[in-house]
Amino acid sequence: MRRTSLVLFESVAALVMALVVWEVVVRLFRIPLFILPPPSAVFVAAYANAPVLMMHAASTITGTIVSLISAAVLGLLVGLLVGYSPLASRLLYPLLGGLHALPMSAFIPIFVVWFGIGPAPKILAGALIAFFPIVVNVVTGLRTIEPELWDMLRVSGATKGQIYRKVGIPRTLPYFFASLKVAGGGSFIGNIVGEMIAAGSGLGYVLVLATTSLNMPLAFTSLTILLILGMFIFMTFDIIERKAAPWAFRNERP
Amino acid sequence: MSSDVLIAARHIDLRYIGTDGVHVDALKDLNYAIGHGEFVSFIGPSGCGKTTLLKLMSGLISPSGGEVCFKGKRILGPPSGIGMAFQDALLLPWRNVIDNVLLPVEIIRRPNGGDRDKARDLLASVGLDGFEKSASWQLSGGMRQRVSLCRALIRDPEILLLDEPFAALDAFTREDLWRVLENLRLKTSCTMVLITHQLNEAVYLSDRILVLSRRPGRIVHEEKIVAPFPRPANFAYTPEFGEHLENTRQRIEH
Numbered sequence: 001m002r003r004t005s006l007v008l009f010e011s012v013a014a015l016v017m018a019l020v021v022w023e024v025v026v027r028l029f030r031i032p033l034f035i036l037p038p039p040s041a042v043f044v045a046a047y048a049n050a051p052v053l054m055m056h057a058a059s060t061i062t063g064t065i066v067s068l069i070s071a072a073v074l075g076l077l078v079g080l081l082v083g084y085s086p087l088a089s090r091l092l093y094p095l096l097g098g099l100h101a102l103p104m105s106a107f108i109p110i111f112v113v114w115f116g117i118g119p120a121p122k123i124l125a126g127a128l129i130a131f132f133p134i135v136v137n138v139v140t141g142l143r144t145i146e147p148e149l150w151d152m153l154r155v156s157g158a159t160k161g162q163i164y165r166k167v168g169i170p171r172t173l174p175y176f177f178a179s180l181k182v183a184g185g186g187s188f189i190g191n192i193v194g195e196m197i198a199a200g201s202g203l204g205y206v207l208v209l210a211t212t213s214l215n216m217p218l219a220f221t222s223l224t225i226l227l228i229l230g231m232f233i234f235m236t237f238d239i240i241e242r243k244a245a246p247w248a249f250r251n252e253r254p
Numbered sequence: 255m256s257s258d259v260l261i262a263a264r265h266i267d268l269r270y271i272g273t274d275g276v277h278v279d280a281l282k283d284l285n286y287a288i289g290h291g292e293f294v295s296f297i298g299p300s301g302c303g304k305t306t307l308l309k310l311m312s313g314l315i316s317p318s319g320g321e322v323c324f325k326g327k328r329i330l331g332p333p334s335g336i337g338m339a340f341q342d343a344l345l346l347p348w349r350n351v352i353d354n355v356l357l358p359v360e361i362i363r364r365p366n367g368g369d370r371d372k373a374r375d376l377l378a379s380v381g382l383d384g385f386e387k388s389a390s391w392q393l394s395g396g397m398r399q400r401v402s403l404c405r406a407l408i409r410d411p412e413i414l415l416l417d418e419p420f421a422a423l424d425a426f427t428r429e430d431l432w433r434v435l436e437n438l439r440l441k442t443s444c445t446m447v448l449i450t451h452q453l454n455e456a457v458y459l460s461d462r463i464l465v466l467s468r469r470p471g472r473i474v475h476e477e478k479i480v481a482p483f484p485r486p487a488n489f490a491y492t493p494e495f496g497e498h499l500e501n502t503r504q505r506i507e508h
Contacts, residue, residue: 084483148340148417155312155332156358156409166360170348247391 003017037217042224045217052206057225059201062189063119064233065122067187068180075131075183075207079138085174090099100132105193112198122194122202129186137179141172174248184233192226203229229249260324260413260445267470268306268321272299281317282470288413290368293406293439295448295456298466299507304449308415311447312336323469325412337444343398345390345405351377352386355404362409369408376404379441380434396427397435398435407438413445417477432458432502436484453472453506457498458490465505475505 019039025031026038033041046053081088082096104125111121145167153163195204203222210218242249255442268281280303284420288294296304309315310322313332324336337358337490343356355373356365365373375384385393389397390401406414413462416435420428432455439446450456457479463473481489488494 078397106495146342146344148342149344151309151314152338152340152344152362152406153313153357154314155336155338156361157332158361159335162361167346173348245348247389 034216035216039221041217042220046221056201056203056206060203062190063123063191067123068184070128071127071130071134071183076138077132079135083139083142104128104190106195108197117198119197122191125194126187127192129190130183133179133182137175138172141175142168147214174245177244181237186238188233256298258290259287259288260317261324262322263322267317268319279470282472284472291443291445293446293459293461295450295467296458296461296466297450297456297463298467302468303471305417308417308449312415335412337411339402339406339416339419343402343422345398345401347391350387351390351401354390354401355408358409380404395423399431416448418449451497453502454479457495463502467508477502
């Protein structure tokens, strides 16, 4: 517990230091407001627009969660299928790899044609980005079952299905939760980019709106909120990961 | 002797195509017969096909020529009545000790009270009473290997195949485990086949040592050790022990 509060203190201290340096630099070099606003101006903008920003943040958060949940469900299913069946692996894995190499935001204009401006394109973009790390990790978890363990279970008369159920899926869980940390970030990015291109709400939308009217304090406010949300997402999944499979962290020393 | 043979190999050859496309003779015209209740060790230079030999006994692979018979019947796949333990204890870290021991039972049925009693009894006989609910990943190497032996014996196998189970342990722990294994043998009267690099381990534990040649593996020497079990701790310091050690060592090609 003391360790947690220490970590929190260190993080806050680092943040405060960065803000102080930023404020000082802006004032010292007299950087104009429309280039780089000082943190004080950002706070003023945040305070003045708080209710509206809250609404937009809620839209970004909701989109991220929906993207992530759909990617997690689908990614787990596809990962288990590809890891279990050599045929599915031959058919799907190269295709998945190829799709992964494409920038997902390139799909957003197509999603707009299909679903119009609104939450659908950003949620789809977020889900697409989040999907791949989940699939890849689940497949890795299944494929790295120790060969001797496999032999031992085969000699015990286990079927392939039993081996996957008793060993494969449980040992894949830490891989799955680790991938959620990456996927959470991916889903967040997909949503923000989606909002910047094709939505009427969300912090990405606010960011574009603010920069086109050179309202830099507001733009930086959106960025700051995004930064905080990103940190929150990462930390949440870090905690979930540790709680879900404590045995996977057995070599960690404080 | 021939009437109570439990497992026997007749003229087995094993060839495979190596990574460079060349045929490799792993085993050539190999014969052995192991009787009920015997403790037989296979020893030989590394790469002589010792692990392959165990895989043939357990039905995980088939010979290119000849046959392996278990209880008079030709082995075509993993037969029931075989337990296995490896150098790595391969415990499932998300399961506690007793649930690891019960894993092979779960392959055939839901473990009942009787199975749990038997697991507890086995654990007690390897000196792990009170550790049933311990997290398996918190155990020391020697303890993990004890659990692995219990797991291999939970379904009352007729033969226990041991693939260098003590190779990764320190010398003191290893000698402790020799006595643990000896106790288990006296308790269960299970036939045991051990593969090892440790000559003293083979002499201490076995009724017979079979020495394999370099690839292609054949049996080049048989050393019978006639000394009653349980063997005293100072057996390792008797002239008789030294003689067996010397006889066997001379026949190992390096």
